[in-house]
Amino acid sequence: MGRRKRGIVGCGVLPETASVLNATVAQTPSPRSRKVPREDSRLRSEHFLTLQLESNPEALCLVRATLERATEVMDFPEEDSRAIVRSVDEALANVIRHAYKGRTGRPIEVHCSRLWKGNDSEHPKGLEILLKDSGAAADPKKFKGRALEEVRPGGLGIHFMKQSMDVVEFQRKSGKNLLRMVKYLAPQKPEAIAQGE
Amino acid sequence: MQISARQSTGGTILDVAGDIDLAHSPAMRKALLGEIKEKKTPKVFLNLRNVRYIDSSGIASLVEGLKASRDIGSRLILFALNPTVREVMELSRLQKIFEIYESEEQALAA
Numbered sequence: 001m002g003r004r005k006r007g008i009v010g011c012g013v014l015p016e017t018a019s020v021l022n023a024t025v026a027q028t029p030s031p032r033s034r035k036v037p038r039e040d041s042r043l044r045s046e047h048f049l050t051l052q053l054e055s056n057p058e059a060l061c062l063v064r065a066t067l068e069r070a071t072e073v074m075d076f077p078e079e080d081s082r083a084i085v086r087s088v089d090e091a092l093a094n095v096i097r098h099a100y101k102g103r104t105g106r107p108i109e110v111h112c113s114r115l116w117k118g119n120d121s122e123h124p125k126g127l128e129i130l131l132k133d134s135g136a137a138a139d140p141k142k143f144k145g146r147a148l149e150e151v152r153p154g155g156l157g158i159h160f161m162k163q164s165m166d167v168v169e170f171q172r173k174s175g176k177n178l179l180r181m182v183k184y185l186a187p188q189k190p191e192a193i194a195q196g197e
Numbered sequence: 198m199q200i201s202a203r204q205s206t207g208g209t210i211l212d213v214a215g216d217i218d219l220a221h222s223p224a225m226r227k228a229l230l231g232e233i234k235e236k237k238t239p240k241v242f243l244n245l246r247n248v249r250y251i252d253s254s255g256i257a258s259l260v261e262g263l264k265a266s267r268d269i270g271s272r273l274i275l276f277a278l279n280p281t282v283r284e285v286m287e288l289s290r291l292q293k294i295f296e297i298y299e300s301e302e303q304a305l306a307a
Contacts, residue, residue, distance in 0.1 A: 057218070057219040057220035058220050060218050060219055060220060061216055061218065061220070064216075064218075064250065079284075082281060082284065086252070086285070089218065089250075089252055090252060090253055093218070093219040093252060093253070093254065096219065097219070156253035156256055156257065156289055157252075157253040159288070159289075160253060160285070160288055163288055164288075
């Protein structure tokens with residue numbers, strides 16, 4: 001209850017790709033929220049959007065378009081909006097290329113949650129994105145990225161994600177790869193909160 | 198994404214439009230390497246004015262093109278990068294590795 005299918009969100013470029021993405025949007029703010037036990041215990045997250053897609057590169061433009069709009073609605077500055085879109089796009093590309101080894105039709109989920117502080121339900125403090133896939137276990141060593149001094153193709157995606165997001169965490173759980181990324185709405189970064197109060 | 202080629206003084210201009218992402222970077226790579234390695238065009242100009250988005254696979258294709266052009270002594274010249282593409286080039290720290298110009302006129306005069 002409390003959720004409805006909003007149908008397909010398309011980017012208007014390749015309508016034939018629409019079958020590779022489903023979006024589920026929380027109809028009203030969920031009364032249940034969960035604590036975020038990581039960066040700041042005073043933050044709670046509230047899920048508002050789930051994207052279910054297939055491991056198909058053609059789906060990526062649809063995800064980018066959806067996230068671009070979601071970050072606009074949350075009043076992220078344009079630069080931060082581009083950073084979020086870029087990071088999720090790179091993460092999904094890695095899932096398709098590495099976890100699923102280029103095979104199409106495999107499931108990927110993108111869960112988006114707003115982060116709130118205390119009882120404030122008007123001014124979100126950030127966006128938490130959780131990616132889930134059932135592909136081959138990712139190698140944690142590759143999440144370190146590579147030195148950029150060496151000019152060569154490849155290995156830039158992780159660097160983009162780490163440069164663009166405030167939190168990038170990976171774990172393998174119950175046979176799934178879980179990638180959690182957080183972007184805070186400036187200036188409420190954890191450091192600022194911890195020092196300011 | 199669309200790519201079209203036109204001839205100009207001393208080389209070929211590739212006009213690219215759309216998103217250069219995982220779905221479309223192979224097509225750009227093929228067009229780029231076709232000009233550089235097969236046709237051995239002395240100057241390949243890449244017009245990025247209408248590119249809305251580029252991901253790391255697109256950047257990797259550009260790097261591959263740059264290496265191929267250096268191998269045969271030709272030039273790969275980029276021009277008209279919008280802020281989104283320029284931002285990704287800066288994140289990759291590649292803006293000083295590539296020849297980049299603001300406009301087609303400047304690129305052709307280089």
